[in-house]
Amino acid sequence: MVSTVATVAYLGLEARGVEVQCQLVPGLPNFIVVGLPDKAVAESRERVRNAIAAIGLSLPPKRITVNLSPAALPKEGSHFDLPIALALLGAMGVIDAETLAGYVVVGELSLDGRVAPTPGVLLAALHAGSRDLGLVCPVSQGAEAAWAGELEVIAAPDLLGLLNHFKGTVALSPPQPGAIDPPVRAVDLKQVKGQETAKRALEIAAAGAHNLLMVGPPGAGKSLMASCLPGILPDLTPGEALETSMVASVAGTLEGGRISRARPFRDPHHSASMAALVGGGIRARPGEVSMAHLGVLFLDELPEFQRAVLDSLRQPLETGEVSVARANAHVTFPARVQLVAAMNPCRCGHLGDPALACSRAPRCAADYQAKLSGPLLDRIDLHVEVNAVTAADLILPSPSEGSAEVAVRVAAARAVQTARYTGTKMRTNAEVDGEKLEEVATPDEPGRALLAQAAAAMKLSARGYTRILRVARTIADLEGASQIGRIHIAEALSYRRRAPVN
Numbered sequence: 001m002v003s004t005v006a007t008v009a010y011l012g013l014e015a016r017g018v019e020v021q022c023q024l025v026p027g028l029p030n031f032i033v034v035g036l037p038d039k040a041v042a043e044s045r046e047r048v049r050n051a052i053a054a055i056g057l058s059l060p061p062k063r064i065t066v067n068l069s070p071a072a073l074p075k076e077g078s079h080f081d082l083p084i085a086l087a088l089l090g091a092m093g094v095i096d097a098e099t100l101a102g103y104v105v106v107g108e109l110s111l112d113g114r115v116a117p118t119p120g121v122l123l124a125a126l127h128a129g130s131r132d133l134g135l136v137c138p139v140s141q142g143a144e145a146a147w148a149g150e151l152e153v154i155a156a157p158d159l160l161g162l163l164n165h166f167k168g169t170v171a172l173s174p175p176q177p178g179a180i181d182p183p184v185r186a187v188d189l190k191q192v193k194g195q196e197t198a199k200r201a202l203e204i205a206a207a208g209a210h211n212l213l214m215v216g217p218p219g220a221g222k223s224l225m226a227s228c229l230p231g232i233l234p235d236l237t238p239g240e241a242l243e244t245s246m247v248a249s250v251a252g253t254l255e256g257g258r259i260s261r262a263r264p265f266r267d268p269h270h271s272a273s274m275a276a277l278v279g280g281g282i283r284a285r286p287g288e289v290s291m292a293h294l295g296v297l298f299l300d301e302l303p304e305f306q307r308a309v310l311d312s313l314r315q316p317l318e319t320g321e322v323s324v325a326r327a328n329a330h331v332t333f334p335a336r337v338q339l340v341a342a343m344n345p346c347r348c349g350h351l352g353d354p355a356l357a358c359s360r361a362p363r364c365a366a367d368y369q370a371k372l373s374g375p376l377l378d379r380i381d382l383h384v385e386v387n388a389v390t391a392a393d394l395i396l397p398s399p400s401e402g403s404a405e406v407a408v409r410v411a412a413a414r415a416v417q418t419a420r421y422t423g424t425k426m427r428t429n430a431e432v433d434g435e436k437l438e439e440v441a442t443p444d445e446p447g448r449a450l451l452a453q454a455a456a457a458m459k460l461s462a463r464g465y466t467r468i469l470r471v472a473r474t475i476a477d478l479e480g481a482s483q484i485g486r487i488h489i490a491e492a493l494s495y496r497r498r499a500p501v502n
Contacts, residue, residue: 003090003097006104007083008127009075010120012284012324012331013246015127017104019069020080022087027063033084035068038076038283047078047109048085054113055160060092076283079118082107082136085159099166103154104128105136113159117141119252122148122245136162142175143257144249147242178257180241185231190402192221192228194393199225201384201495203406206232207413208429208474210467211317211339211379213302213497216386218349222342225386226267226298229340231403233296234411235261240294243334247293251286264295270304277305278312279333280324289316290333302343303371310376313339317379320431338430339380344368353388381430381467382495413477429474433466441469446486454493468492 003022008015031045049059066084068075083105090097106124108116121141125148128135134152137145142155155175156162164170192199198214202225205212214222236244241259248254268277268288279287289297299305316322320336346365350356358364377383417428420440426432432440443451455465471492472484481488 001091001097003087003100005083005087005090005100006133007080007106008104008120008124009073010077010123010250012333013123013250015120015123016073017127017131018073018075018080020083020087020105021067021069022084022091023065023067024060024062024091025065029059029061029063031059031064031066033066033068035066035071036074037068037080038074040078041068041075041080044078044081044084044109047081047111048088050111051081051085051109051113051159052088054111055163057089057092057094059088064088064091077118077120078108078116079106079120079124081109082115082156082159085109086136086162089163095163095166103134103136103152104131107136107138107156109159115139115156115158115162117252120250121145122249122254125151125153126246139175141257143178144254145257146175146177147245147257147259175257178259181258181260181262183230183235183260183262185403187224187227187231188403189225189228189232189406190398192225193396193399194389195221195225195386198222198384198386199406201382202229203232203410204471204474204478204495205229205338205340205382206406206410207478208381208417208470209338209427210381210430210471210474212341212382212384213377213380214340214342214384214386215345216342217351217353217388218344220386220388222386223300226296226300226340226342227265228403229296229298230263230265232407232410233263234407234414236263236294244294247286247290247334251291253291264292265298266292266295267298267300270299270301272305272309274306274309274312277309278316278324278335279322279331284324284331286333287322289313289335289337290322292337293334294336295338297337297339299339299341302341303368307371307373311373314375314379336427336431341380343372377497378461378463379467380497381471383497384495409478412480413474416477429470429477432470432473437466437469441473441484443469443472443484443489444486447472447484447489450486450489450493454489458493458496460496464496468496471495 005020007018009018089095108118115138117138117140121137121144125135125145129148129151135145136154139155139157145153165172245259266288275281277287278289316335322333322335324331345351346368348358351365472488475488476484
């Protein structure tokens with residue numbers, strides 16, 4: 001007899017069904033796992049053997065074969081422990097095999113029989129719900145699985161408790177969805193003195209989810225303004241919160257099943273590798289650009305990142321997703337992010353100040369800025385120069401307008417975009433393209449004339465031309481204008497990248 005248990009294998013944000021088949025046949029005692037398992041799955045034999053021994057049972061002196069079907073699909077991760085153990089117990093007659101047929105099972109086993117947490121439980125729960133099955137998962141991740149909707153979730157603390165539940169001896173309580181963490185507004189725009197142009201660019205970037213680059217000397221407030229951005233962005237919708245939680249679940253960072261409505265804000269150090277930033281590695285995990293999905297990816301000291309690492313962001317910024325190619329699988333992660341970057345104008349940071357600039361100025365600025373490729377800079381909608389803050393600025397009282405007031409205007413502009421793009425895959429002006437762009441972002445005649453003149457003078461690429469229209473559409477939305485005018489085009493052009501320093 002062959003005992004079967006359903007489980008999943010993760011490929012990006014997709015959970016693919018896997019059938020764990022176990023058979024006991026006469027022969028020399030042996031325990032083998034086949035079906036393209038990785039090292040963690042192959043080692044499950046010892047964890048399963050000891051976990052079963054911990055509940056007072058021993059393996060029969062037979063040849064035990066566990067097959068993970070389909071055999072051509074790579075199997076990675078320790079979440080195969082529990083389904084292998086249940087399939088084996090079913091083959092031994094300890095548990096009714098028909099009882100197991102109604103569940104998808106995931107979980108790692110400890111040597112004493114406890115069920116330990118594993119990444120990706122939320123994806124497994126959504127997969128089980130789509131097949132009208134229940135889910136068996138670790139007790140610490142029951143709250144996470146409960147977010148998947150109307151499905152039976154059995155949160156098992158240990159192997160013995162799970163067996164008692166299936167036999168009806170001691171029933172396990174169904175878990176409740178985890179808490180929803182309220183957004184935390186840590187930094188307020190009232191802390192930023194001066195920098196009115198940069199704050200205006202920050203508001204436009206937030207309203208349309210546009211990419212932003214701030215260039216200025218050290219201490220000018222670039223990082224401070226970037227940290228203010230989460231405080232003016234609208235909260236995630238329930239659907240968006242589920243999307244970001246799925247990424248966090250695969251990465252193993254969704255603790256206690258707690259879901260946040262705050263938009264992600266990720267700020268990796270400039271020493272980050274390509275795999276850390278865009279995803280990859282041996283087991284193809286999501287990188288920082290995917291962890292920031294539907295939120296903000298802040299790159300401070302932009303030229304200090306390796307050039308190849310930065311250029312790897314070009315595809316995600318354009319398509320909103322990351323494709324990681326491996327010899328045995330292709331994995332895709334979502335990466336619809338808003339890039340916010342900050343940099344000094346040169347290595348010493350004081351270009352233009354004769355008292356502080358190095359002796360190589362302005363040549364050092366050209367060398368420093370040359371670390372950034374033109375195609376990457378072309379994908380950044382707003383380029384703003386942040387001037388040094390003077391003592392006269394610092395002694396001024398705090399501005400009367402802070403994050404709360406700006407957030408109201410940003411939310412109103414986002415609401416207009418939500419209504420405009422209802423029924424499409426687009427959410428914000430930063431994503432609009434093709435015929436929809438012509439429909440919603442066609443300027444009036446004076447605006448069209450100015451844009452044509454600027455496109456020729458500034459030698460705008462097709463991408464640059466499109467991004468000017470997107471930014472102008474956002475500026476018009478902030479003002480409540482139905483059509484883009486010359487003034488909106490003019491302001492959008494003022495934020496376009498200037499020629500590099502010679």
